[in-house]
Amino acid sequence: MTAGRQALRIDARPQAFVCRADETALVLIDMQRDFIEPGGFGESLGNDVSLLARAVQPAARLLDWARAHGLLVVHTRESHAADLSDCPPSKRLRGAPSRRIGDPGPMGRILVRGEPGNAIVDALAPIAGEWQIDKPGKGAFHATPLAQLLVERGIHHLILGGVTTEVCVQTTMREANDRGYDCLLVDEATASYFPEFKRATLEMIVAQGGIVGWVAGLEQVLRA
Ligand code: C5J
Numbered sequence: 001m002t003a004g005r006q007a008l009r010i011d012a013r014p015q016a017f018v019c020r021a022d023e024t025a026l027v028l029i030d031m032q033r034d035f036i037e038p039g040g041f042g043e044s045l046g047n048d049v050s051l052l053a054r055a056v057q058p059a060a061r062l063l064d065w066a067r068a069h070g071l072l073v074v075h076t077r078e079s080h081a082a083d084l085s086d087c088p089p090s091k092r093l094r095g096a097p098s099r100r101i102g103d104p105g106p107m108g109r110i111l112v113r114g115e116p117g118n119a120i121v122d123a124l125a126p127i128a129g130e131w132q133i134d135k136p137g138k139g140a141f142h143a144t145p146l147a148q149l150l151v152e153r154g155i156h157h158l159i160l161g162g163v164t165t166e167v168c169v170q171t172t173m174r175e176a177n178d179r180g181y182d183c184l185l186v187d188e189a190t191a192s193y194f195p196e197f198k199r200a201t202l203e204m205i206v207a208q209g210g211i212v213g214w215v216a217g218l219e220q221v222l223r224a
Contacts, residue, residue, distance in 0.1 A: 008069070010184065010224040012216035013206045017184045019157035025150065026066035027074045028189075029140065029162025029169045031059060031124045034078070034117040036163065039106035041078075041117075044099040047193040052163045058188035058218050059161045060123045065222050072153055073130040075120055076140045078168060079113040086136040086143065087111075139171040147179060157182045159221070161189030165198040173205065173212055183213035186221055 008024070010017040034040035036052045043049050066073055080087040084102050092101045099105050107117025113134055126132055135144050158181050162169050169190050173183045185205060192198035205212040 008224040010214075010216050011220040012184055012214040014210045014214070017157075017182070017214040017216060019159075019182065019184075021069045021071055023155055024157040024159060025072040025074050025153075025155045026062065026159045027076065027140065027162070027172065028059060028063065028120075028124060029076050029160065029172055030078045030164075031056065031075070031120050031162055032077055032117070033107055033119055033121055034111055036121055037107065037117070039117065041097075041099075041101070041111045042193065044097040044105070044110060045095065046098075049193075051193050051195065052191045055161065055163060055189055055191035056121055056123050058186070062159075062161055062186055062189045062218060062221060063124060066159070067127075071159070072155060073126070074133060074140075074146070075124070075126045075130060076133045076135050076144075076146075076162070076168075076172070077113075077118060077120065078111060078136075078138070079118050079134045080111055080136055082109075082112055082114070084112075137171075138168045139175040140168070141172065141175040141179065150181075155181075157184070159184045159186065161186045163191050165190045165192040166194070166201045167192075170201050170205075170212075177212050184221075185213065185215050186218055187215060188218040 008019050035042040099110050101111045103110050108115030133144050133146050141147050176183050202215045206215050
């Protein structure tokens with residue numbers, strides 16, 4: 001049996017998560033400077049971005065593990081076209097941020113594709129062969145080619161990390177769950193500006209026998 005076809009067994013809640021490396025993708029959601037570093041979208045909404053920075057090092061260890069096991073790696077970026085044609089007014093105008101999507105900031109235009117702030121943080125920079133999906137919504141399946149690409153690659157299981165837990169990560173996980181994917185979220189590799197929202201999200205995922213999916217600690221994954 002080739003390495004990719006071997007089963008990986010991860011101790012998880014609510015029960016073990018079993019997958020094959022060649023049928024599994026690591027999906028890192030929106031680990032972007034715009035959310036994690038000062039001066040971006042996250043801070044413009046009044047958030048303490050240092051809370052998200054905590055997930056970077058665990059996500060880097062998870063990424064190393066996925067690369068070593070030959071998993072497909074997918075990085076997503078929440079981003080909009082320069083003319084904001086894919087940003088509905090309901091998203092741009094909601095709330096009272098200090099800077100709106102498309103406004104200039106210290107890392108370039110907020111949440112606009114190709115701007116410095118829109119890049120993945122250096123510690124998690126994609127390498128050749130990894131997919132980068134630009135997504136205008138919170139879920140990674142909305143208005144992106146992700147669904148078709150995963151089908152073409154024969155992917156059945158997703159291991160997820162990224163930010164923020166209760167917004168883009170949870171939305172993506174629910175979209176994937178509805179599309180028939182078994183999804184595992186890695187605790188330390190995800191973070192929220194609201195720690196209580198992260199905790200509640202992890203509990204929602206595993207409740208009722210895993211109604212949305214599985215949750216595991218980083219060490220449990222690394223031992224698989
Ligand atoms: C948010 C995200 N929180 N990546 N985006 O607006 O979770």
